[in-house]
Amino acid sequence: MPKRRQSPEASRRNFLKGASLVGAAAAVVPPVAANAFPAAPQEKLKAAVPGARQIAAETMPPSSDPVNQTTSGGDFMVDVLNSLGVEYMAINCASSYRGLHEAVINHGDNKPEIITCVHEDIAVHVAQGYAKIEGKPMAMACHGVVGLQHATMAMYNAWCDRVPVLVMGGNIMEADKRAPGAEWVHAGVDIGQIVREFTKWDDQPASLQHFAESAVRAYKIATTPPMGPVFLALDAELQENPIRDAEGLRIPKFAPVIPPQGDSGAIAAAAKMLVEAQNPLILCDRVARTPAGMANLVELAETLQCGVIDNAGRMNFPSRHPLNQSFRRGLIGQADVILAIEMNDLWGTVSHFSDRIVRRSRPATKPGAKIITLGVRDLYLKSNYQDFGRWQDVDLDIAGDGESSLAPLTEAVKRLIDDGRKAAYDARGKKLAAAHLAMVEQSKTDATIGWDASPITTARMCAEVYNQIKDEDWSVVGTSIRLSWPHRLWDFKRPYQWNGGSGGAGIGYNLPASLGAALANKKHSRFTVAFGGDGDFMFNPGALWTAAHHKIPMLYIVHNNRAYHQEYMYLVAMAARHGRGVDKMDIGTTIKDPNIDYATVARGMGVYGEGPIVDPKDLGPALSRAIAVVKSGETAVVDVVADPR
Amino acid sequence: MNRFKRIAVAAFAVSALGIAGSVSAQDAPQGDAGNGKRIYLRDGCFTCHGRSGQGGAYNGPAPILAHTALPFDGFSGYVRNPTDDMPAYSEAVLSDKDIADIYAFVESLPGPRSPKDFPILNNN
Numbered sequence: 177m178p179k180r181r182q183s184p185e186a187s188r189r190n191f192l193k194g195a196s197l198v199g200a201a202a203a204v205v206p207p208v209a210a211n212a213f214p215a216a217p218q219e220k221l222k223a224a225v226p227g228a229r230q231i232a233a234e235t236m237p238p239s240s241d242p243v244n245q246t247t248s249g250g251d252f253m254v255d256v257l258n259s260l261g262v263e264y265m266a267i268n269c270a271s272s273y274r275g276l277h278e279a280v281i282n283h284g285d286n287k288p289e290i291i292t293c294v295h296e297d298i299a300v301h302v303a304q305g306y307a308k309i310e311g312k313p314m315a316m317a318c319h320g321v322v323g324l325q326h327a328t329m330a331m332y333n334a335w336c337d338r339v340p341v342l343v344m345g346g347n348i349m350e351a352d353k354r355a356p357g358a359e360w361v362h363a364g365v366d367i368g369q370i371v372r373e374f375t376k377w378d379d380q381p382a383s384l385q386h387f388a389e390s391a392v393r394a395y396k397i398a399t400t401p402p403m404g405p406v407f408l409a410l411d412a413e414l415q416e417n418p419i420r421d422a423e424g425l426r427i428p429k430f431a432p433v434i435p436p437q438g439d440s441g442a443i444a445a446a447a448k449m450l451v452e453a454q455n456p457l458i459l460c461d462r463v464a465r466t467p468a469g470m471a472n473l474v475e476l477a478e479t480l481q482c483g484v485i486d487n488a489g490r491m492n493f494p495s496r497h498p499l500n501q502s503f504r505r506g507l508i509g510q511a512d513v514i515l516a517i518e519m520n521d522l523w524g525t526v527s528h529f530s531d532r533i534v535r536r537s538r539p540a541t542k543p544g545a546k547i548i549t550l551g552v553r554d555l556y557l558k559s560n561y562q563d564f565g566r567w568q569d570v571d572l573d574i575a576g577d578g579e580s581s582l583a584p585l586t587e588a589v590k591r592l593i594d595d596g597r598k599a600a601y602d603a604r605g606k607k608l609a610a611a612h613l614a615m616v617e618q619s620k621t622d623a624t625i626g627w628d629a630s631p632i633t634t635a636r637m638c639a640e641v642y643n644q645i646k647d648e649d650w651s652v653v654g655t656s657i658r659l660s661w662p663h664r665l666w667d668f669k670r671p672y673q674w675n676g677g678s679g680g681a682g683i684g685y686n687l688p689a690s691l692g693a694a695l696a697n698k699k700h701s702r703f704t705v706a707f708g709g710d711g712d713f714m715f716n717p718g719a720l721w722t723a724a725h726h727k728i729p730m731l732y733i734v735h736n737n738r739a740y741h742q743e744y745m746y747l748v749a750m751a752a753r754h755g756r757g758v759d760k761m762d763i764g765t766t767i768k769d770p771n772i773d774y775a776t777v778a779r780g781m782g783v784y785g786e787g788p789i790v791d792p793k794d795l796g797p798a799l800s801r802a803i804a805v806v807k808s809g810e811t812a813v814v815d816v817v818a819d820p821r
Numbered sequence: 822m823n824r825f826k827r828i829a830v831a832a833f834a835v836s837a838l839g840i841a842g843s844v845s846a847q848d849a850p851q852g853d854a855g856n857g858k859r860i861y862l863r864d865g866c867f868t869c870h871g872r873s874g875q876g877g878a879y880n881g882p883a884p885i886l887a888h889t890a891l892p893f894d895g896f897s898g899y900v901r902n903p904t905d906d907m908p909a910y911s912e913a914v915l916s917d918k919d920i921a922d923i924y925a926f927v928e929s930l931p932g933p934r935s936p937k938d939f940p941i942l943n944n945n
Contacts, residue, residue: 496945531880622875625871667945751908758864758910821869
């Protein structure tokens with residue numbers, strides 16, 4: 177049954193009664209306020225001549241405008257958000273949504289709990305990281321024009337990462353209601369236009385009932401695979417003014433969409449192709465959207481005894497599973513049937529590409545290899561931003577939620593496997609397991625190179641961190657660019673131990689998104705750890721203040737290579753190509769002279785800081801101290817001066 | 822971004838270089854490892870291959886160079902005309918002597934050791 181708003185205060189009749197009482201009281205109560213201040217020293221002052229305004233104030237009857245109200249549209253908006261189970265609302269405060277802000281605090285008793293952020297980019301990224309751990313969106317609120325423009329980078333990351341975020345921006349729709357000045361430059365006719373190219377849906381509700389239905393619709397759209405951010409423009413008058421027709425308002429019932437499984441005939445065809453293949457291979461990227469996803473994928477791989485190459489957009493497959501072949505990409509060229517599930521960049525995964533003067537590409541697959549795709553990514557695409565990647569020919573394209581489709585696919589595969597095949601599959605699995613083990617040993621061997629070097633190698637940095645957190649219920653929620661050592665050396669096996677990258681590769685994601693994930697982990701008492709580059713850190717260092725203010729525990733390792741390192745390498749390549757000046761490519765690409773002291777920055781934000789750690793011998797003790805701080809419920813930053821990759 | 826693809830290809834490339842390096846490096850010209858280190862750091866070799874020659878990642882593989890077993894001719898030829906995304910270093914930016922010095926430097930770098938000597942690499 178639809179919920180109806182119950183508050184007796186919400187009726188228009190009650191509001192009018194209250195307003196009239198306030199007006200009557202104002203007429204008879206003596207103006208005590210003027211006597212509330214200590215008496216000023218008596219001084220004989222020459223009386224000023226009364227101005228026109230003062231004369232009017234003293235001679236005109238009191239204004240009939242109401243000056244107080246007992247309900248607000250914001251209250252109803254809060255009720256709607258709470259009906260959806262929105263736990264948090266990350267904000268940077270702004271006058272255009274002051275009505276909602278006040279209502280959350282007083283009507284909602286700070287529910288959804290406000291997460292105060294010092295930049296809108298931080299707020300959306302916090303929501304992105306949170307959603308990937310908790311499995312549901314949080315709200316974000318900002319100024320609809322200037323705040324939303326700040327928020328765009330993070331919204332684009334969430335879009336590319338297929339993560340639901342409920343973004344709301346204040347606006348003043350009616351021109352005659354805008355005050356002079358800021359309210360005009362902060363208003364727009366269609367502010368959703370700012371973010372429409374990278375949101376799944378947006379609306380600008382014109383009434384409270386319209387808001388309720390749009391909020392529920394937005395939540396549903398955001399959380400339906402392929403997921404993504406949504407946006408609601410909130411008219412300030414709608415938020416701030418009294419509810420006019422409380423009895424007519426209802427909060428719509430939210431029923432989550434059951435994601436579609438692939439067509440049963442197509443699933444059967446895919447199963448047949450996989451079962452009959454000599455070397456089937458599974459590619460995956462953003463498959464696991466619930467804790468069941470990883471288990472389902474493991475079951476399919478074990479049933480087929482085939483390799484899995486995980487692009488790690490989510491925690492899809494255990495890192496130490498014998499069938500995990502993520503660091504053996506040569507298998508792509510050996511596979512005769514490839515099942516690609518919820519892939520972000522299939523073409524890039526099955527192709528070789530050269531970044532040379534003449535850019536060329538060629539397939540990494542062997543001739544005749546069949547490709548099956550399974551996923552919902554292509555069901556919702558837009559045209560401007562090119563995050564859909566290059567076209568890839570496939571043989572069987574199944575539209576269906578990857579995670580939901582795994583169980584029926586596995587059952588279909590099982591039905592086709594006879595005893596004769598089982599023996600062959602077991603032999604195949606044993607070969608893959610041996611190769612996996614060799615890969616792990618090779619990684620350990622490679623990690624020893626430069627073990628005692630300074631700057632510290634990234635392998636040692638990651639090994640030292642794992643050594644101290646391996647017995648915790650850990651969750652890695654951030655990484656610096658191309659830092660693969662955790663997945664090469666660590667034992668990832670739980671659904672929350674990894675949550676993927678930024679999506680859009682927009683810098684500034686890592687610190688605030690890790691914080692959002694840490695916020696989600698906090699109530700589960702997990703130990704959150706994140707790595708992040710120094711360049712990324714400086715885009716949003718203010719996220720640390722939020723960490724301190726809200727007491728969110730997280731161990732944050734700054735992979736400090738003192739550069740925008742990928743760009744440094746690109747510039748060296750450009751100079752070499754042009755045959756000049758390869759020794760000057762630190763100009764504009766490095767972050768040195770002066771070196772930034774990230775531990776001091778952290779301390780300035782109220783967060784514990786260690787470093788800069790230059791000598792690898794100092795890293796272990798610094799981590800021990802930082803981990804003790806995290807266990808006490810706070811964030812700790814460890815600045816590790818490390819090699820680039 | 823396909824994070825793991827690049828490192829996996831790097832591992833393959835390292836392996837390939839190792840095979841090529843089975844030929845002795847004794848014919849390499851005498852290089853100045855100290856000057857090689859200076860150039861290696863100045864000209865950005867370290868950006869992809871690491872200061873310890875431990876390898877890394879650019880667009881794709883940046884193989885391990887520490888204690889390389891690659892013969893000098895193969896090394897030099899690759900620097901001048903690489904087959905992957907590694908930039909080609911012409912004479913204009915890197916002389917033959919520079920390459921010899923760099924080769925001497927990376928050859929002098931300690932290679933991998935047994936992980937058994939590192940307890941924290943064996944704790945899971």
